[in-house]
Each structure stands twice: as structure tokens, then as C-alpha cells.
Amino acid sequence: MAQDMTLLWCSGSPPCWRVMIALEEKKLQGYNSKLLSFEKMEHKSQQVLDINPRGQLPSFKHGNIVVNESYAACFYLESQFKSQGTKLIPDGTEEQALMYQRMFEGLTFYDKLSAAIFYDYYVPEGERLESALKRNKEALVTELKLWEGYLEKLGSGSYLAGKSLTLADVIVFPTVATLFIFGLSAERYPKLGEYYALMKERPSVKASWPPHWPENLMGQDTLKDM
Amino acid sequence: MAQDMTLLWCSGSPPCWRVMIALEEKKLQGYNSKLLSFEKMEHKSQQVLDINPRGQLPSFKHGNIVVNESYAACFYLESQFKSQGTKLIPDGTEEQALMYQRMFEGLTFYDKLSAAIFYDYYVPEGERLESALKRNKEALVTELKLWEGYLEKLGSGSYLAGKSLTLADVIVFPTVATLFIFGLSAERYPKLGEYYALMKERPSVKASWPPHWPENLMGQDTLKDM
The missing domain is CATH 3.40.30.10 (Glutaredoxin)
Structure with a gap:
């Protein structure tokens, strides 16, 4: 099909x-x-x-x-394709609620990432302001701390909504991967680092890894001091 | 419950x-x-x-x-609460696909609306630029034309994903209502105007109508020339 x-x-x-x-x-x-x-x-x-x-x-x-x-x-x-491959929406009420909550918080996570690393793309020359970019970066740090806390609370080896992979991971992982590719420190954000390492090994992620990463990428140290 | x-x-x-x-x-x-x-x-x-x-x-x-x-x-x-009240996710494949598509385009619709009417709220004093606000307003016009076209294609009396109300309407209608409360012309956007009129009569919408509208609202002509 x-x-x-x-x-x-x-x-x-x-x-x-x-x-x-x-x-x-x-x-x-x-x-x-x-x-x-x-x-x-x-x-x-x-x-x-x-x-x-x-x-x-x-x-x-x-x-x-x-x-x-x-x-x-x-x-x-x-x-x-509910019964084919991985079941991406769990049945349990609590896990499902957490999945929905995190996948939609994932919109904000991605927005904050974009506003920090793609600032020059979104804002035309002549309108760019140091103060705005600085604020965007601070907002990303606040966001990172939230997600670090979420993962800490769930414990080691967890996916974003619990013990199994769900739509929340499918949606949010590419944001997390982008952070690390742009230089985020796994020492400073150890839970996000662990989550990145866990997901990176998944066959679905390996099979779909962006073909131009990391060799052909600009800005690999953009987030290193974050 | x-x-x-x-x-x-x-x-x-x-x-x-x-x-x-x-x-x-x-x-x-x-x-x-x-x-x-x-x-x-x-x-x-x-x-x-x-x-x-x-x-x-x-x-x-x-x-x-x-x-x-x-x-x-x-x-x-x-x-x-699947079997209680209105069924908000339709079974039919096509209607369901359209519902998902429109409800997530609804994110962009709301973003473009916010960037035009809440510009001063999102951008600190000293960073506001006429050129940016103008661009935001132009982007909203482009967006409005898209939705006007979607509704035109579906025909009179339709909801956003077809003949029945779905999650797409629950999600997108508040954006449409905000447009008209802020002065959008139903003459210039007749399909959106029709949709607004259809939804406004729904008991769920009447029961939840923002209590401070329209008496106590600033900016009711913000969008009148759009």
C-alpha cells in the first residue's frame, strides 16, 4: 500500500x-x-x-x-494503519494524556528552537536586532530546562510519555536531534542527551537520518554555550 | 464526571x-x-x-x-468520551484526513492572526517596526484567502472538514470569530462570514461565548480594511 x-x-x-x-x-x-x-x-x-x-x-x-x-x-x-507496525497512540488514559500534552508542547519547543537558530532566515536583513535574538536564546534555555525536567521525572530509559514510543517521540525527537546537531551540550542537559542517544539507535530514526548531516552542515557550534 | x-x-x-x-x-x-x-x-x-x-x-x-x-x-x-455528545473525529478516511489537515493549518492561521492583531503584545516597545507589522498583515491576507478558498470548495453550509462538525471546527472557529470581532469584513470574505454565522448559532458556541465581547473590547476596527 x-x-x-x-x-x-x-x-x-x-x-x-x-x-x-x-x-x-x-x-x-x-x-x-x-x-x-x-x-x-x-x-x-x-x-x-x-x-x-x-x-x-x-x-x-x-x-x-x-x-x-x-x-x-x-x-x-x-x-x-492502527494495527500495523508500532502502535503510536497508547490505550492507557494517563500515558495517552501525557502523549497529547507533550506532543503539543513540542510545537512551542520547535518554535523556540527555530527562533534561536533560524533567526536570520525568519527576520529580514535590516530588521534584525541583537536584543530580540538574545531574548529568543534565553527563551530556548527556559524551554530546554522544562524538557530536561520532564525527562528527569520519568526516569532513565523513558520515552516522552512513558515506557513506550508514542506519537510524542515521533514529533519531538527531530527537534531534540537538531539541538544536538547544532551543538547543544549533553553534559549540560544530560537527560536530553540520554533521550537523544536512546532514540538515535531506533531503526526508524537511523533509516530516516538527514542525509546531509553532519558533514555538510553550517552552524554546528551555534548552541554550544547554551 | x-x-x-x-x-x-x-x-x-x-x-x-x-x-x-x-x-x-x-x-x-x-x-x-x-x-x-x-x-x-x-x-x-x-x-x-x-x-x-x-x-x-x-x-x-x-x-x-x-x-x-x-x-x-x-x-x-x-x-x-468517544460515545458521549458530538462525535468529533469522523470515521470516513477522507473526512478524517481533511479534519487533520485543517486543524493543523489552524495553527498557522492563529499565528498569522496573532502576529497582526497582537503585534504590540508580542514585540517589546523599542523593537516594533512598521515594516514587520505590514508584512504580518499581508501574511494574514494571504492566509484569509486560502481559508476563503477552502470553504468555497466545500460549498454552502459546510463545516471545515465536510458536512459535520469535527475537531477542526472546535479548534479553528475561535480564530475565525476573533477575526470578525476585530472587524474583518464579511462582504470581502463572504465564505468565512457564512461559516462564522453558521457556527455562531451552535449551542456549544453560544454557551461559551467570551463574556467581555463585544462591549468591552478594544480594537474592533483593527481588521476592517483587510
């Missing part, structure tokens, strides 16, 4: 990576995978615009059904 | 309103409802921080379970 699926993506984009991990966990290998170049503006190309009027990646199609938003695609895949 | 539930909220906050509509649709009236004042900084009060380390509203508790993020609370309520 994965032959009916097409994913347009770019390397190193956390939203794209979420969908790729979900596809792997749901045993949907064999989908049509099209790697596009963000630098060449291929996310604004006609093949993307045909599926996604926003001209954004990921863009995802299953038969005639289009689900482009990364959270939406992850929910859709879990719902359509 | 709603007596076990506590919602801390403030009037006119789209994220709070989402959860209130979900509670109404799931027939969970009778929950402990605590209206707090954003102006008096009550979202940073101890009663909020005890539930929500972010000091944000909504903050929501059901027994010992805390689910503060508005999307998370809506998913949680639908999952825990």
Missing part, C-alpha cells in the same frame, strides 16, 4: 523528519520518496504547489488524499 | 475557547470553570503554576490528569 504514497521532503527539516519516522514505524517503507532542495527553492516548485498551496515541505499524498501538515500526517498514518 | 474537571481560562483567548467548545460538545457541562484575568496577570498566579509550569491559559485538569495544551485537551476529551 505504501506504493500509493508520495512524500516530498527536504533534508534536516524537523517537520519532514517526523513524517518519515512515522512511515518507518508504521512499516510503510517503499513509499515514493522525493528529496527536494530547500536552497534551490524547490519547495516552491510546481510539483509541490500541485499538492500543497502553501509551497511547504513536507507534502504528503496517499492515493487521492493529501495531508501536508506534519502533525496531521502522523495522526493520519496512525489512524489508517 | 465533569465535576472532576477544572478549567482555568480567560475571556477571549482562542486556545481557551477551543477547550470550552469541546467540553460543551462532549456534554461535559458542570466542570469547575475558573475565569481568570489576563490583565491582572492571573495566568502567572500560583493556582495556574500548580497545574501549568508555563503559566499559561487554558490550564486543564481531570482528576489527577493534567492536559494544558488546547489541542491536547481537545484530543483527550474526544478520546475519553
Whole structure:
């Protein structure tokens, strides 16, 4: 059935990576995978615009059904392939509640990360302010401490909502990986470091690792003093 | 069972309103409802921080379970009370896919709205720039046209994912209502105007209407030329 699926993506984009991990966990290998170049503006190309009027990646199609938003695609895949591969929404009330809470806090986590490391991308030249970037970095530190605390409370070897991998991990892990690739110190954030190490070994993560990492990456020490 | 539930909220906050509509649709009236004042900084009060380390509203508790993020609370309520009140996640594959897609595009919609009407709240004095606010307003216009097109395609009397109300409406309607309260022209955006009129009559929306609207509101013409 994965032959009916097409994913347009770019390397190193956390939203794209979420969908790729979900596809792997749901045993949907064999989908049509099209790697596009963000630098060449291929996310604004006609093949993307045909599926996604926003001209954004990921863009995802299953038969005639289009689900482009990364959270939406992850929910859709879990719902359509409930009994295939990893069960990504747990049955237990408490674990499920925690999964929902963390996956949506993951939006803020990703926003704070982006505002700190992609500041120059989002803010046009001439409008950039040291004071704003400084505030963004401070907000990321506050955010990091929250997540470090969440993981500490759950204990060693835990996923974000407990003992099993859930949609929360599929969604939030690419943000955590990006932090470490951009130089975050695992000594200063040991629980996040442990979580990163745990997830990195997962076959779904290995199979979908951004192909240009780390050799071909700028800014690998951006977060080292954070 | 709603007596076990506590919602801390403030009037006119789209994220709070989402959860209130979900509670109404799931027939969970009778929950402990605590209206707090954003102006008096009550979202940073101890009663909020005890539930929500972010000091944000909504903050929501059901027994010992805390689910503060508005999307998370809506998913949680639908999952825990599936067969009670309105069914908010449709069974049909296409309708479900469209629901997920629109509810997560709803994040962008709300962000663009906030960046245009709450600019002075988010950007400190001394960092505010006419060029940035202008760009934010242009981005909101682009966004409005997208949603106007989505509704046009679905035809008159439709909800956001088809013929029945879903989580997409619970989530996105408060954004649409805020647009019109801040002066958006229903003549210029007739499909959004129709959708607003349709939803406004829903008992869940009437029961949860922000108590300070419209009498006690600033900025009611902010969006009139948009």
C-alpha cells in the first residue's frame, strides 16, 4: 500500500523528519520518496504547489488524499494503519494524556528552537536586532530546562510519555536531534542527551537520518554555550 | 464526571475557547470553570503554576490528569468520551484526513492572526517596526484567502472538514470569530462570514461565548480594511 504514497521532503527539516519516522514505524517503507532542495527553492516548485498551496515541505499524498501538515500526517498514518507496525497512540488514559500534552508542547519547543537558530532566515536583513535574538536564546534555555525536567521525572530509559514510543517521540525527537546537531551540550542537559542517544539507535530514526548531516552542515557550534 | 474537571481560562483567548467548545460538545457541562484575568496577570498566579509550569491559559485538569495544551485537551476529551455528545473525529478516511489537515493549518492561521492583531503584545516597545507589522498583515491576507478558498470548495453550509462538525471546527472557529470581532469584513470574505454565522448559532458556541465581547473590547476596527 505504501506504493500509493508520495512524500516530498527536504533534508534536516524537523517537520519532514517526523513524517518519515512515522512511515518507518508504521512499516510503510517503499513509499515514493522525493528529496527536494530547500536552497534551490524547490519547495516552491510546481510539483509541490500541485499538492500543497502553501509551497511547504513536507507534502504528503496517499492515493487521492493529501495531508501536508506534519502533525496531521502522523495522526493520519496512525489512524489508517492502527494495527500495523508500532502502535503510536497508547490505550492507557494517563500515558495517552501525557502523549497529547507533550506532543503539543513540542510545537512551542520547535518554535523556540527555530527562533534561536533560524533567526536570520525568519527576520529580514535590516530588521534584525541583537536584543530580540538574545531574548529568543534565553527563551530556548527556559524551554530546554522544562524538557530536561520532564525527562528527569520519568526516569532513565523513558520515552516522552512513558515506557513506550508514542506519537510524542515521533514529533519531538527531530527537534531534540537538531539541538544536538547544532551543538547543544549533553553534559549540560544530560537527560536530553540520554533521550537523544536512546532514540538515535531506533531503526526508524537511523533509516530516516538527514542525509546531509553532519558533514555538510553550517552552524554546528551555534548552541554550544547554551 | 465533569465535576472532576477544572478549567482555568480567560475571556477571549482562542486556545481557551477551543477547550470550552469541546467540553460543551462532549456534554461535559458542570466542570469547575475558573475565569481568570489576563490583565491582572492571573495566568502567572500560583493556582495556574500548580497545574501549568508555563503559566499559561487554558490550564486543564481531570482528576489527577493534567492536559494544558488546547489541542491536547481537545484530543483527550474526544478520546475519553468517544460515545458521549458530538462525535468529533469522523470515521470516513477522507473526512478524517481533511479534519487533520485543517486543524493543523489552524495553527498557522492563529499565528498569522496573532502576529497582526497582537503585534504590540508580542514585540517589546523599542523593537516594533512598521515594516514587520505590514508584512504580518499581508501574511494574514494571504492566509484569509486560502481559508476563503477552502470553504468555497466545500460549498454552502459546510463545516471545515465536510458536512459535520469535527475537531477542526472546535479548534479553528475561535480564530475565525476573533477575526470578525476585530472587524474583518464579511462582504470581502463572504465564505468565512457564512461559516462564522453558521457556527455562531451552535449551542456549544453560544454557551461559551467570551463574556467581555463585544462591549468591552478594544480594537474592533483593527481588521476592517483587510
